[in-house]
Amino acid sequence: MTTSSSVPPTSEPWPDAAKYPPPAVPADASASGPTDWPAPPPAEAGRERPAETLFPPVALPPVGPKGPATWAGRLRTLPGRTWRGREDDPRWVRPAFLGLLLATAVLYFWNLTASGWANAFYSAAVQAGSVSWKAMFFGSSDAANFITVDKPPLSLWPMALSARLLGLSSFSVLAPQVLMGVGTVAAVYATVRRRFSALGGLVAGAALALTPVAALMFRFNNPDALLVLLLTLAAYGTVRATETASTRWLVFVGVMFGLAFLTKTLQAFLVLPAFALVYLFTAPTGWGRRWLQLLYGTLAMVVAGGWWVAVVELMPASARPYIGGSQDNSFLSLTFGYNGFGRITGNETGSVGGGGRAGGGGNPMNGGGRWGSTGLTRLFDGDIGGQIAWLMPAALILLVFGLWATRRHARTDSARIAFQVWGGWLLCTALTFSFMSGIFHQYYTVALVPAVAALVGMGADGLWKARHRLPYAAVLAVTVAVTAWWAFRLLGRSAEFVPWLRWAVLVGGLLAAVALLAAGRLTGPVGGRVAAVAGLTALAAGLAGPAAYAVDTVSTGHSGSIVTAGPQVQGGGFGPGGGRGGKVRGNFPGFPGFPGGGQNGRAGQDGQNGGAGNGFPGGALPGGSLPGGRTGGQDGGQAGAFPGFPGGTDEGRAGRGGMGGGMGGLLDGAKVPAEVAELLKQDARKYTWVAAAVGSQNQASYQLASGEPVMALGGFNGSDPSLSLDGFKKLVAEGRVHWFIGGGGMGGGMGGSSFSSEIASWVESTYTAKTVGSTTMYDLTAAPKNG
Structure with missing residues (x-):
């Protein structure tokens, strides 16, 4: 393979393609593999080549024969390479990257044990797995192996091993999730950095770390943390595989998808079609070999994800625990039913309710039933917006820009491929979440975070390089202004949360947008200084809102099954005034009628008096006291509603002195x-x-x-x-x-x-x-x- 050694190393953070022209592409590149970074074709007469300025070719890390001497040399230099990074990197790059990882670890470890057992449904399974290898293997809820959790067990294994090593505690349960978060930041940086500048990778990593739902779920013991890490590694492997049509890397991608399936079943495959199509249409080899390589990757996925399923399905039911969440003791029916297509259609047998209209007295829903209205705005509305949507407008703008900027690149161009990989992830997942009618929780949106962060880093990298050209400076300015305006709107949903911040973000973002437009017209050192100040201001305006939400998230304990990041917002929860469901100081989030219809439960404030809440099967929300909050309900309910939650009364009468929080606080x-x-x-x-x-x-x-x-x-x-x-x-x-x-x-x-x-x-x-x-x-x- 020809390396791009013809591209001189540079200490400048933004190399100029005019100064460093791209290497030549061999005539047979499309059949036998390209040089590391193929250049776009020559421009047509009278037309510019914006991509040469936006995404100039870069040097790949050298790849040589994998003989023993080579590997030994690599091992000997591993400590030095870990600190120094790539040879052509400026000296500040690797310390900045390691500093980002350290800062992420500090943020996520901070106040970690305030969440107690977090989701005790999974913590109980971890406790069981810490004393019984059989319970750990199957993901049993108890060490006597009566029934499993309603997910495959892979996400429980790191926590169970941690509990065996450190002893069972809140810290030993949650610490592996923090390390997964740090690993995900590193994987996003590495994927972006392979083709774009170090600064683009750092922006992507910081955007991921500071997204509120990431700060929540990488400190929580649901399966989502491991799922996101594995999918991010799959994205990295897809990018690596397309560079040289590598079978080895495609098999790696298959293994990551298989392990992701053993983490959260079919959700792992939401991005699989996009990744497969990108490889099929862009890999630098012939069609036949591409299909064969995809077959190898599929086989690797089936083996990595199917071995455990085969053991469970072939083992006699009497020799293993019951498969929780299924109606027939079958993991396959659980996968395709309750945890699979049922989440899309809302037909989830045995569930607490999915699709359909809200119960009597509840607000009418647009397809999402008890889990919120569906549609293109779902991820931007209510308290879901504060979880994930801060940088989504910017990511969508930059995705369109990136695809347009690389429109005349070769199909094997790495910049174009990167936008296709991350854009495919974002669109496949976002559209599914927007229109699914089954169970949907706000924290599911953590699956979007790596794609949003990567697109922001890559797009900002290209636009920053071309900021001296008015069309691209205008796109950059619009992106910054839209991001600041949207942050202003999101912060306005939490009127009592740092009220001055929304105005600082709006004013700072708009001023930065204007300055970025003006900086390109200025020459000499003045223009450079104005651009630098404007860029830092734009970055601060874009990240200030999610950072504030993230800090609020890590400073507050979260427990239960339904948790949200950030402060209480207007219109939050799944009903009017839906409180801060899932916080230790939170309440049941005002569901608009569970099965049986009925009125919305009144919003509780900081765990106080959650209200009557008609709509549970047979009558009202049980008034008994509930572990994890304060008062379970003031108005009680008719006899026969629910005979008292843990610590409650038999008849659903008014609760006294409990620790309420409904489903958000039942599990401590x-x-x-x-x-x-x-x-x-x-x-x-x-x-x-x-x-x-x-x-x-x-x-x-x-x-x-x-x-x-x-x-x-x-x-x-x-x-x-x-x-x-x-x-x-x-x-x-x-x-x-x-x-x-x-x-x-x-x-x-x-x-x-x-x-x-x-x-x-x-x-x-x-x-x-x-x-x-x-x-x-x-x-x-x-x-x-x-x-």
Whole structure:
């Protein structure tokens, strides 16, 4: 392969193609592979070649034979290369990059344990995996392997290994997520840096690190952190594979997609079509070889993602835990149903409700039902905008600009390919999220962050180089102005949050836009100084809003299943006045009617009085106190609504002295009363499960508080047919379950099983209730109350 050594190294951050012309492209480049960075074709008469100024060719890191001596030499120089970076980099580049990684780590580790167990649904599985290798392998909710979580287990493995190494704690559970965040920043930088300037890579990395939803999810124990890291590595591998039509790198991409599937099933494949098409149409080799290489990548993906599925599907059901989230104990049906196409259509059997119109009294929805309205503006509206949308207008503008600027480049041009890869990621994922009718949470948008960040870094790099030319200076100025205006709008949704910041961002951004236009007309040192100041001001204006949200996010603990980044906003949540669902100081976010219809729950303020909230199956939001907030509900509800969440009352009466927060705060096991935890620990070794509870929302709290296996009847929603009433009676007769904990779970939602409700009814009618603190418990080893 011919390297681009003909391009002289430069210490200038913005090399000029007129000074360093591109290397020649061999005549057979399209068939046998290009030089490192093929130049665009000659310009037509009377037409300019903007891409030569915007995206000049750069030198690839040298690639030589991979013999033992070469590898040994590389290993010997690894410490030096880690610090120094590429040979042609200015001296400031690698220290700046390492400083970015360090700053990201400090930001994400800051106040990390304030979130406690974060999503205790997954923390309970980590606890189980830290004491049982079988539970770790399957992703079981408990060490006795009754049922798994409703996702594949790969994201649990780093946390379980961390807990085995450091001991189970909030820090050991969440620290791997922080490291994944730092790794994702590094991967985005490396991908952008391969073709664009170091400054473009640094801007991309900083934009990723400061996006609020990234600051949330890389400090939280949901699968999304590992998913985003693996997809970013897949993007890096795709860029590398297209440089030289490398089979090895395409196999790497397949492995990353396979592992991403074992992290969050079909969501991993949202960007797969875009990546495959980019390689198919741009790789510098013949059509036949491209198809064959894609086949190799597909086989690698199937092996990397399918081996665990094969083990689970081929193993007898009696030898493994029940597959949580499924209605037939099959991981394949879980993949294509509840976790797959059901998320798109809203038809999710056993779910808490997806598509359709809001319940009576709720606002009518445009296709998204209880998960918000769908449409092209979905990702910009309400509190979703504050999670991800700060730089999305800029990313879309720069994507269009980048594709236009490279329109006459060779199909194998690396700049063009980079815009196609990241643009394909952004559009595929954003359109899916915008129109899916099933379960959709604000934090899902973390999957967009690497694409947004990369497009901003790449586009800003090209426009900055061409800022002395009026058309490109105008595009740069418009991008800066639009970004500042949009940040002003987003900050306005949080009227009490740093009120002066929105005006500073708007004024600073507009002034920077004007200065960037003027700087290109100025000559000599004055023009350079004006451009530098304007560029720094534009960068500060673009990142100030998301940075402020990110700082607010890391300074606040988050727990539960539904979490959001940043401060409370007007129109947030999934209903009017929907509070700060998911914060430790948050409340249930005003859902406009769960299954059964009804009125919106009133917004709670900082965990206080969440309101009545009609709309749960059978009646009102249970008024019982809930772990993780303050008051569970003031107005109570009719008997038969929900018989009290953990710590609640049996009849749904007004809650007292709980720690409320609804689904956003149900899962903090540390809030379980100490006397309940001690009771569960008594004679724990005599029993397979020290207790049973309906729903993982209920089970996880008690398992984490006691450290002993607790059975989650019905899985996450209490609606999985994981155990029949006869099966439960048999376990009780064998003395394998000690306590039954009242309350929790939704039972039979969206057509799911009613087994858990039948078990709860049988226990309540057969055994005497015992109130411990505010928790209703039943001793299953005691004599039945009716003889």
